[in-house]
Amino acid sequence: MKYALIGCGRIATNHVKAVLNNGLEFVAACDIDASAIESLLAKHDLQNDSSIARYTDYKKMIEAHSELELVAIATSSGIHAEIALYCIDHGINVIIEKPIAMSIADAEEIIKRSEKMGVKVCACHQNRFNIAVQKTRKAIESGRFGKLSHGSIHVRWNRNKDYYTQAPWRGTWAEDGGCLMNQCIHGIDLLRWMLGDEVATVYGVTRRQQHDYLEAEDVGMAVVTFKNGAVATIEGTTNVFPRNLEETLYLFGEKGTVKIGGKSTNNLDVWDFADETEADAANKGLEEQTSNVYGNGHTSLYADMIDAIKTNRTPYVDVTAGRNALELVLAVYKSMKTGLPVQLPLTDFASIDMKGTFGNGSE
Secondary structure (H helix, E strand, C coil): CEEEEECCCCCHHHHCCCCCCCEEEEEEHHHHHHHHHHHHHHCCCCCCCCEEECCCCCHHHHHHCCCCEEECCCCHHHHHHHHHHHHHHHHCCEEEEEECCCCCHHHHHHHHHHHHHCCCCEEHHHHHHCHHHHHHHHHHHCCCCCCCCEEEEEEECCHHHHHHCCCCCCCCCCCCCCCCCCHHHHHHHHHHHHHHEEEEEEEEEECCCCCCCCCCCCEEEEEEEEECCCEEEEEEECCCCCCCCCCEEEEEEECEEEEEEEECCCCEEEEEECCCCHHHHHHCECCCCCCCCCCCCHHHHHHHHHHHHHHHHCCCEHHHHHHHHHHHHHHHHHHHHHCCCCCCCCCCEEHHHHHCECCCCCC
């Protein structure tokens, strides 16, 4: 399957690993910074591979390669939707890094146009493929928790000024959003997915406590109610001293309790069920080794997307999943702006609507 990558920054190495692990034909790479392409390819010993075309304009790349079947978008968040729609209009299947867009309107347009063109769109929420997450999901689907009571996600990470100044788009409302949109959206996706997806209301508070050079928040908290009666809390921050602490998901049901811990929801710290079996013993204390907080899920996500294209089925992490995670973050933002609980579904709200909430940031 012929593949191209758009965006060769921080997360791109995970995409290239997934490409190589799945045997895709790597046709082209694109970045507005040509040196970023070469640095990325060199990291994977591909710098001398002349079969990989290099571009600084994604439109020229797509026009030149009508044979492309799959494109991954790993650029700054603010142009995810624009690039995705261009690929979709050219009949190309796409994997979109989170968030899939910065507004509900753009996310809905991606869904609409992909359905019209008959192409597959995968939201890159790769943590759904973590071993601990998959085991927990199967327990939910088989009813082992009984009635779900509540849950919580805690993303307690560190991002310092060096991180934010590496790219001027980081921490801006137009191109990135704050910690909830960037760092915490994976955990927010898991929380919503595990607790039934159908959210009723969101009440949130955000602050910019330590990064006064950013436009957006560096800590956010919210209370979420679900239509099935479950309730949940969200805590996300980049203010943890001195380094990343944890990304932890708690789920509580009448017959089961699970805590997925580790730096990136990759361990099973607690695994207790009323109907405990011998197989459960292997889950207690499970640890999946990861080289960074992005985890190991990209390879599995790519494998699933390739199969979805070949067999003409919906990807495991489809475009609606991406829209739902985005919606929950934007609902927290809107609640912060209005000071009121927000009812879902959310319409006509975008990250840029938060402009000026904490001032415009300063160097």
